[in-house]
Amino acid sequence: xxxxxxxxxxxxxxxxxxxxxxxxxxxxxxxxxxxxxxxxxxxxxxxxxxxxxxxxxxxxxxxxxxxxxxxxxxxxxxxxxxxxxxxxxxxxxxxxxxxxxxxxxxxxxxxxxxxxxxxxxxxxxxxxxxxxxxxxxxxxxxxxxxxxxxxxxxxxxxxxxxxxxxxxxxxxxxxxx
Numbered sequence: 001x002x003x004x005x006x007x008x009x010x011x012x013x014x015x016x017x018x019x020x021x022x023x024x025x026x027x028x029x030x031x032x033x034x035x036x037x038x039x040x041x042x043x044x045x046x047x048x049x050x051x052x053x054x055x056x057x058x059x060x061x062x063x064x065x066x067x068x069x070x071x072x073x074x075x076x077x078x079x080x081x082x083x084x085x086x087x088x089x090x091x092x093x094x095x096x097x098x099x100x101x102x103x104x105x106x107x108x109x110x111x112x113x114x115x116x117x118x119x120x121x122x123x124x125x126x127x128x129x130x131x132x133x134x135x136x137x138x139x140x141x142x143x144x145x146x147x148x149x150x151x152x153x154x155x156x157x158x159x160x161x162x163x164x165x166x167x168x169x170x171x172x173x174x175x176x177x
Contacts, residue, residue: 001097002148003088005079006128008046008053011067012060014075015041051082051099077148080128089113090147136165 002009039060046053058076067074086099100108109118123130129144141158151172154162163169 001083002077002079002146003083004129004144004146004148005077007079007081008056008058008076009063009079010041010043010058010060010076011063011074012039013062013064013067015039015060046082048078048082051086053082084128088147136162 040057041060042057044055063074087105089098121132123132131142131144133140133142
């Protein structure tokens with residue numbers, strides 16, 4: 001799952017070359033600049049545990065680098081377009097994500113989360129990225145939430161202003177769309 005991806009991305013490694021519904025995209029932008037090798041493939045049905053996309057054109061991209069880095073097969077990334085109509089609960093201890101239909105959240109909360117300590121954090125969408133405002137030192141900053149990100153990413157223009165408020169600073173090589 002990648003809330004930082006606006007759309008569902010399929011790993012082109014698992015899409016056959018003979019697919020006649022494939023269209024080529026020249027490039028797109030990612031955290032490292034331009035990303036090449038993206039195609040669009042029409043898929044009749046994508047079913048994510050009952051959440052479905054039917055007759056959709058989905059982006060395909062070679063995700064081999066991500067598979068190698070994480071040492072696992074990755075057939076695709078679930079992006080915003082598939083989860084936009086659901087509340088999400090991330091349980092990092094259990095490595096579990098729960099998607100809840102917005103219409104039944106209150107009932108779900110009463111039945112399943114009555115003992116849990118929940119905290120609502122107001123956010124706004126900027127495009128497809130959920131953004132929260134947080135105070136750091138004397139200033140308020142906007143932070144995008146990307147559940148697919150492996151590292152925190154900070155604008156270079158803000159680094160000097162936030163450096164004294166930041167711990168365990170290190171440089172990381174980012175791979176991603």
